Amino acid sequence: MLNLVDLSRTDLNLLVLFEAVLEERHVGHAAERLNLTSSAVSHGLSRLRRLMNDPLFLRTPKGVVPTARALELSAPIADVLARVRNVLSAAEPFDPASSTRRFTIGAPDGISAVLLAPVLGELARTAPGIDISIRQLLPTPGETRPERAWRGAFADLDDRVTDIAVIPTGQIPERFHVGGLYDEDFVVAMRAGHAFADEPTLARYCELQHLVVSLGGDPHGFVDEALARLGCTRRVALTVPNFMFALAILAETDLLCALPRRFAAMHAARFGLESVDAPLELTRFRINAVLPKVALMDAGVAWLLVILEKAQPPLPPAGRSSATI
Template sequence: MLNRIDLSRSDLNLLVFFEVVLDERHVGRAAERLALTPSAVSHGLGRLRRLLNDPLFLRTPRGVLPTARAMELAGPIADILARARDVISTAEPFDPKNSTRRFTIGAPDGVTAVFLRPLLAELHRAAPGIDIGVRQLLPVPGEMSPERAWRTAFGDLEAGAMDIAVIPSFHIPTRFHARSLYDEDFVIAMRVGHPFADDPTLERYCEMQHLVVSFTGDPHGFVDEILATQGYSRRISLTVPNFMFALAVVADTDLISALPRRFVAMHAARFGVISLESPFPPTTFQLNAIAPRAAMMDAGLAWIFDLLAPKRAGSHNRLP
């Protein structure tokens, strides 16, 4: 892509400009991340366009769109930057059995409650000196676009605030390494003996009083969107900020709640909570473990990433 003559007189920081603008699809937001002015980023892109002999990004009313050539270059440039970052970083030999490192993993609490227990069991067996920090991740309030809802997680990863994030997003920028952890859908959780279990129809479901897990207190969730398409609605009697508290409340009340299937399967029994299949069409989503490509050059991080999200053997992951 770049010949010797170009490299001898070119600023390779321009590739960083390319990476960030490709991710943000907006020069202004890219400038904010780079702590530069939009004019400085535009000037840098102009130099990069001349260097690579392509417009790279086309302006639109909402930002910029990458050209076909830019999309072709995205992978190679991400690899170049990952290797460059690795060259200037220091790395010590990693021995999991003797390591005393600490890794921070970020995820929504309902996801952490699924992967943490088996992960800790594996660490106790293979790396008893390694410690784990858990960081709760929240979507951007009011953000309906999936590729934007978890954008703070990407920034925190690049800033080193955490090592790995596990998020329900299909939109992973090319500068991140990603692997599917598991697929998830929802079941209806309720206390033992709840009358809804005797007649779990959609009509009866809508007659019940509901609990919704909402980090902001907003009672409107994805279930309400599904019900609205069928001409139904429900009453949200209570919102709580996390999934484990939701189980505790459901166990002691007549409230019912749509909760993640794997989370309920692992933790409902201790609360005396049961679950039924959803009476409305299920929504399935994928949980992805992600880490910066550059950081994956660290043997220790690569090891803990593989432990958390091992490559699939057939159709099953080791964790959870």
């Protein structure tokens, strides 16, 4: 990216400035993050533009947007900075017991709600100064190809918005490291005492009304695909944007909802819900922790990956479960 002559004459802090503006999409916000003035950041961008022979960032009423050249440079620059940071951090190795870093994990709430409690328990025991941010992830509405459905998660990783994404797919681009966490399937959840629990047949399942978790409001999901293969349909009476919201709605209605088995086992009882095995074969999902391969050079991120790999709860047994059993 830089030849030897350029490197000898260039302040590598300009790459840090590039990174901040790319992530913030705003000169003023990048300046605050770097403890610089906006004019200093603008001056640095001018130097970068001359160096790269490209505008890099274009002004908009809400901030700046990167050019195609800036997006091309983002991964190589992130790689360079990660390597430099790793070299510098070698003088002071990452120590979870004394670290005060904040890590960001991206995941659907049906996954984060399963992993978060054991992760926080481990942090309390071994890393009391470390903080965690959870970024909600859901697949892109209308996308059936996994590598496209989760492209937002991959973009967040590339842009370093998240440190690790935990998503239910094995279709991961080659530039990422993949750590398998657990396999997940789905159960049918409903309020305690619902008649479907005593007659969980396919015919009855199709007759009743359903709730679907969908960020964009699309009522058609993988359950409908499975039903279509059997020549069946169902009525989706309601969609909600996340699984925790679904629990509250199920408690007050006669709706049915397909929920991840571990998620239902951990959280359904507090809402007075019960669950049964689905009366049809549903897709099983592999839950994977995903991060850029270069991020493994960061000892803190590598440590977090190990914590996630240890956090998975045991798979609850198949069959009927409820708050009263």
